[in-house]
Amino acid sequence: MSCILIRNADVFAPEHIGINDIFVVNGKIVALGRDLVINVPRLEVFDAKGKTVMPGLIDQHIHVTGGGGEGGPVTRCPELKFSDLVRAGTTSVVGVCGTDTETRSIANLLAKVRALSSEGVSAWMWTSNYAMPPSTVTGSVRRDLLAIPECIGVKIALGDHRSSFPTEQEVMHLLSDIRVGGMISGKTGFLHIHLGDMGNVAYDILDGCVNRGMPIKHIRPTHCQRHAETWARSVAFAKRGGVIDLTCKMGIHGDAAHAVADALDAGVAPGNITVSTDGYGSMPRFDEKGEMVGLTVCPVTAIWDEFKTLVPLCGMERAIGFVSTNLARNLALPGKGVIAEGADADLLVLDGALEKTEVMARGRFLMRAGEVVVKGTFED
Structure with a gap:
């Protein structure tokens, strides 16, 4: 003991x-x-x-098996190192896959999530990646939610040139599978959406699904501040009761902390805002002339930098919510x-x-x- x-x-x-x-x-x-x-x-x-x-912090968007790959095999990011989570203060993580639907399998994601849990943190996963129809372990979204304790929902991409450009009806069908899979597994079930720069493309679909009766609690967009159009639609989505996720060190505000402040000023409820890192996704490095000179990975430690920026902006209690408490509540992590x-x-x-x-x-x-x-x- x-x-x-x-x-x-x-x-x-x-x-x-x-x-x-x-x-x-x-x-x-x-x-x-x-x-x-x-x-x-x-x-x-x-x-x-x-x-x-x-x-402890909760990060719901880390490429634990490595992201990237858009520039060929040499640009595939490495796997997450456990010690990086410790340095970040992240004690709970949700693993994701991204663009590479061929060499980054969902079974591999599950194995890495279980390894992280064995090493000492709490870990969950989003099944699938950018693609539609979804990539799963069991062959079914409903079965992944039912049979895999670590699976809390499904990831897709919308409004991005790398997405599969599903229709509103296809997304509605997927949300129905997530909702029913959640019911039979005793989970809520969420659709975690990578938002690209085409904000109207994504939100026309998401708002359409809500307008047709799909509970908004199942819809969880991320990278919400990456583009002005995407940001405006994200704020409107949050004001109608949705939860929006802001990505560290990126977007039109320069960082997530100032995007949080902007959302609060716009009237978004504090509990409807979360922050994540996109950790171990690929990130270009530029020289003083603005020329790309190499690649690195998005640091999982960026969440702590954002937290320290948030404290003077909105106070300690609220700042903790954006990187911990809100995530636990909104993702139903007891x-x-x-x-x-x-x-x-x-x-x-x-x-x-x-x-x-x-x-x-x-x-x-x-x-x-x-x-x-x-x-x-x-x-x-």
Whole structure:
């Protein structure tokens, strides 16, 4: 039995509840309160005096098996390294596939998601990629949702030159499969949509499906701020009750944090906004003349940079929502995104400069004193 007592933490749960002790047993928070009296064998005590503790981050869009490939085999991105998640403070991840429907199989995605879970974080997946009809493991969207615990929904692309350009009726049919698959599997079921630059193409379809009676809760667009037209339609979609996902370090605002602020100013409910990284997707590098000189991957650590920008813009409690609590609630991930009795012990310990000193996932320290102490299976 693993027992850890975190004392004297200034807790944002995400609500600021002040100085508390947190008692963790076998990966769960079993007690939260002031001056807890705990008497159990082999108790580890960690003193967090002078530090802040918040929920671990949740990233719903990482190419865990590597994205890219649009420039031929040499441009295929590498797989996600576990230690990068630790450095980011990301304790829960949803893996995705992208453009490459041929060499990046969904079975491979599932295997990587399970590997990440074994290594120490919580992991789920979107089945399929950019294509229609969807690519699945079992041959059916409904069966993937039913038979694969890690599968929470389906990914497609709309309004992008790399998409399959499905019709509204085809998307409606897919949403019906997701809805029914969710019903029979005990999940909500979501359609996670990569939005391209053709915002009207995508949203004419999505709004049409909602207007025909499909519950808006099943529709989850991402990369919403990449283009002015796409952004305007995304804000309107969120104001009618949809949830929009903003991508780190990209788009018309320059970053996700200022897109969040713009959406709030436009009247979007804070709970309807989330942030993700597009981690391990391909990202071009340019020289001072604007010429592309190479490729790198989108960093999963960008979510922490966005969080630190969000704090002065909208406050600590709301900032935590955009990178953690809102995702847990909107994706129906029980025990995530909060610090409460019965929740998973996914915790970040921060110093006064909002730098991570400790990262805990499922009750296990992955970072101590600012150093990664748990790495992936094949990492040095």
